[in-house]
Amino acid sequence: MAPLLRTYITRTVLTASLVYTSGWAAYYIYTDTRRRLYISSRTKEFERKVAATSSSSYLHRKGLRTNGTAAGAEEEEKQNGHDLELGEKDADEGDRWKIGHLSEEDKELLKERWASLKIAGRYVNPFFEWREQGAWEWAFWKLVQSPLEAFFLAPAYPTTEIPQELQEVVQPDWKVLRGPSREGRLNYTWIGQSTSFIQMSELNILTDPVFSDRTLAHHPFYGPQRLRPAPCELSELPPIDVVLVSHNHFDHLDIAAVRELGNSVRWFVPLGVKEWFTEQGVQNVIELDWWQSSSFTLPTSNPGKSFRVTATPAMHWSGRIGIDTNTSLWAGMHLEEVFAPSSPSSTTPPPAPLSLFHAGDTGYSKALFKSIGQVFGPISLAAIPIGSYGPSWHLHLHHTDPEGAIRIALDVGARASYGVHWGTWIMSDEPPTLAPQDVWRAKEEMRLKDEDLLRIVNVGRTVELS
Structure with missing residues (x-):
């Protein structure tokens, strides 16, 4: 009876551990996939809006009016006798993103890009650099790396x-x-x-x-x-x-x-x-x-x-x-x-x-x-x-x-x-x-x-x- 009980307990513990680990792994894969899709979508939308507003915002600062499109902006510039010099436009666009130079519209574009993000009931980091980290990564640090460094390896820090x-x-x-x-x-x-x-x-x-x-x-x-x-x-x-x-x-x-x-x-x-x-x-x-x-x-x-x-x-x-x-x-x-x-x-x-x-x-x-x-x-x-x-x-x-x-x-x-x-x-x-x-x-x-x-x-x- 005792060997059967031990076998049952061992299998139960291993199965529970496997289910728990697999469940969290599936959750992290799901949320990280969605997170990366959101980041990609936000980046494309941000770049699209920046490109769409580049010429119009340039002309707005020059005191000209447009019909709301980049093409219309350039056309109205020409009709008003202004040559839209590429060098001048590029310089103006460079100043556009300098600290203290942003319009309220451009600030809103940045806020939209870096808005908070919640997936499956939990907040996630909507940044390119981030990667999801599970408890097993922390466990490897504390249970594997730290003991090895303490007893066998040279110190990692001076x-x-x-x-x-x-x-x-x-x-x-x-x-x-x-x-x-x-x-x-x-x-x-x-x-x-x-x-x-x-x-x-x-x-x-x-x-x-x-x-x-x-x-x-x-x-x-x-x-x-x-x-x-x-x-x-x-x-x-x-x-x-x-x-x-x-x-x-x-x-x-x-x-x-x-x-x-x-x-x-x-x-x-x-x-x-x-x-x-x-x-x-x-x-x-x-x-x-x-x-x-x-x-x-x-x-x-x-x-x-x-x-x-x-x-x-x-x-x-x-x-x-x-x-x-x-x-x-x-x-x-x-x-x-x-x-x-x-x-x-x-x-x-x-x-x-x-x-x-x-x-x-x-x-x-x-x-x-x-x-x-x-x-x-x-x-x-x-x-x-x-x-x-x-x-x-x-x-x-x-x-x-x-x-x-x-x-x-x-x-x-x-x-x-x-x-x-x-x-x-x-x-x-x-x-x-x-x-x-x-x-x-x-x-x-x-x-x-x-x-x-x-x-x-x-x-x-x-x-x-x-």
């Missing part, structure tokens, strides 16, 4: 030491942070991981709030432990007005911080995350799709001034309990000041608006981030992830490496940018101090001298930008 000053945890500059607000103020403080505290004029902003010692705050003995403590308690910061949440991973969304802040702040989250907040008793939550915006004002703001938050596309994934993988969206967040147009009788123009780009977690996609820059750039301040990218073959798709982070800063037109998402928890294979070294190395290889480009600061450091 042994590096980060400068001592960046290992220190410093107190935020409370004199600056608690000082009176003023128009045009811009301060940045890195709290750790992707948590940053930003003061933009009279607005106090917190991103991806995590202050707990472990990523699983409600399980004190589970999850990675902080390599260095948070520089302050959440309650020590000046009153927070707005919290920007990029996605629901534990190292970006701390249940303890959510419960502490509650409904006292405005929460901006991607689609599908609001339900989790409601379960925690928090209702002051605004849910955004990619490119969707929401505006608000503060009682302390000047008349005619508001703030606008827009969720931006990112190449990542979401989930907190395994079975909810990709049922909610992930995003970057763009926040900007908006001033009402000055009256004709006014002699004082409105101040230059400030803006913030919180990239969240993302892999690098050249076409995507150039599009974000074309829609929103130039950007006053950007917080961009630089860590958790090893092994590259597995993680680079959803965690950009330092070189990719530099390119993101350049693509979005960030005047000042800071590297985040490093040196807080060990969540990947590269040494936790390697990311800053790779940033400096990449900047040197790319011959970039701008000190405000992807700066590295130690935890707690407050930087006054304006």
Whole structure:
């Protein structure tokens, strides 16, 4: 009887494993095939619309009218005595896509191209660079590659030491942070991981709030432990007005911080995350799709001034309990000041608006981030992830490496940018101090001298930008 029972159990386990693996493999093949078809279709539609609007948009900027077709545009150009010189047209079309030059119509074309995409009830990444990754890929990394490297193979990464000053945890500059607000103020403080505290004029902003010692705050003995403590308690910061949440991973969304802040702040989250907040008793939550915006004002703001938050596309994934993988969206967040147009009788123009780009977690996609820059750039301040990218073959798709982070800063037109998402928890294979070294190395290889480009600061450091 015992041998028969063992045989039955073995066959049942093997069959269940085979069915489970085959089911998920079929799901990934199905969704990835549809995803690639969507990408191809969107790209062709984008190129078609760009080609259709090229001549008409050129003539529109020249002050000419057309009948709505490219052929009609050229014909009307000739009738009005203008020669449509190819060189002149090409130069104009080149300026068309430069940061700060895009028309609202062209911005809408980019938004259509990079709209969020949901297949079979789960969100997917509509980007050329992405490929679907199953649990077996993670298992190979953790159960095969890591043990081999630990016991038999040479280390995959060099042994590096980060400068001592960046290992220190410093107190935020409370004199600056608690000082009176003023128009045009811009301060940045890195709290750790992707948590940053930003003061933009009279607005106090917190991103991806995590202050707990472990990523699983409600399980004190589970999850990675902080390599260095948070520089302050959440309650020590000046009153927070707005919290920007990029996605629901534990190292970006701390249940303890959510419960502490509650409904006292405005929460901006991607689609599908609001339900989790409601379960925690928090209702002051605004849910955004990619490119969707929401505006608000503060009682302390000047008349005619508001703030606008827009969720931006990112190449990542979401989930907190395994079975909810990709049922909610992930995003970057763009926040900007908006001033009402000055009256004709006014002699004082409105101040230059400030803006913030919180990239969240993302892999690098050249076409995507150039599009974000074309829609929103130039950007006053950007917080961009630089860590958790090893092994590259597995993680680079959803965690950009330092070189990719530099390119993101350049693509979005960030005047000042800071590297985040490093040196807080060990969540990947590269040494936790390697990311800053790779940033400096990449900047040197790319011959970039701008000190405000992807700066590295130690935890707690407050930087006054304006």
